[in-house]
Amino acid sequence: MIYILKNKNMPWGSYGEILWQGIYYFNERTKIHCISRTAPFCPKIYRSQYDSQMPVVIVKEDVKNLIENHFTDLNFTEIHKEKIVKIDWQDWDLSADEPAVYPSGDMDAEEYITRRKHDETLSKEMGKLYALIPYKEGYVYYDEKDGKEKLVKSVLPSKDIFIANSLKDQHIYVSEKMKSFLESSFPDEIYFKPAILGEPDNFDDIEGTFFRLNMLKEKADKMSKGDWQKWHKLKREAQKLIEGIDKLKSEPVKNRRKLKVITLLNQANEIYPLNYEEWMFGFWE
Secondary structure (H helix, E strand, O other), rough: HHHHHEEEEOOOOOOOHHHOOOOOEEEEOOOEEEEEEEEEOOOOOOOOOOOOOOOOEEEEEHHHOOOOOOOOOOOOOEEEEEEEEEHHHHHHHOOOOOOOOOOOOOOOOOHHHHHHOOOOHHHHOOHOOOOOOOEEEHHHHEEOOOOOEEEHHHHHHHEEEEEEEEEOOOOOOOEHHHHHHHHOOOOOEEEEEEEEEEEOOOHHHHHHHHHHHHHHHHHHHHOOOOHHHHHHHHHHHHHHHHHHHHHHOHHHHHHHHHHHHOOOOOHHHHOOOOOOHHHHOOOOO
């Protein structure tokens, strides 16, 4: 069996979620995993929600050591604690219809954290936090027959924890062994749901789609700020030329303009593959 790792169910919608998990993100520029959250309470283990495409499991140092004593081939990295703020929410009545305190400002859940000052003492007392980064293997597909997302059974990863190629938000999947260990060790922090397995009729198409998407992501990750600026500039120049083409009177001039547009779009496409947009009709397929 394969299981989906889920956070403890919290009351109050997004307010409860932000109090439990904080705000996690991966800084693409510095390649650093970052967290901002409330304290002094911090769960020993929980999954990030804010990075939906590349979620991680966030753990305290003693939990990291415990897991490493029972499992191999895991990828841990320390998390930078960007902002730790004081809210003693763990003493609030979790059965109440509303939180004891709402965030200030616009009352967005994130403002529990963003509108408060960093507390370095609490940050040190919390200790080190680590991200357990799941490997990405396997595929998820949508079965239209019963309207459910399913893991492709025939290419299931052998990892104890992984994420799969998916067109929707990512789940974190675990093996039976990992589920049993975490469930018995941390029953108050996380829980598990059985994953649904299946076999699609069009596996080759699914595999091809994710191959192309992963290739695009790899290319995007290698793009510099200058590359993106040039790409957008070429697109803008091409669009501007297209908008004025009907005002030209002679066909030779129109043809030269069209060739210029096609050249600009080809140059942009060489930098990063273009997606078709309506204004490209007749010039790009």
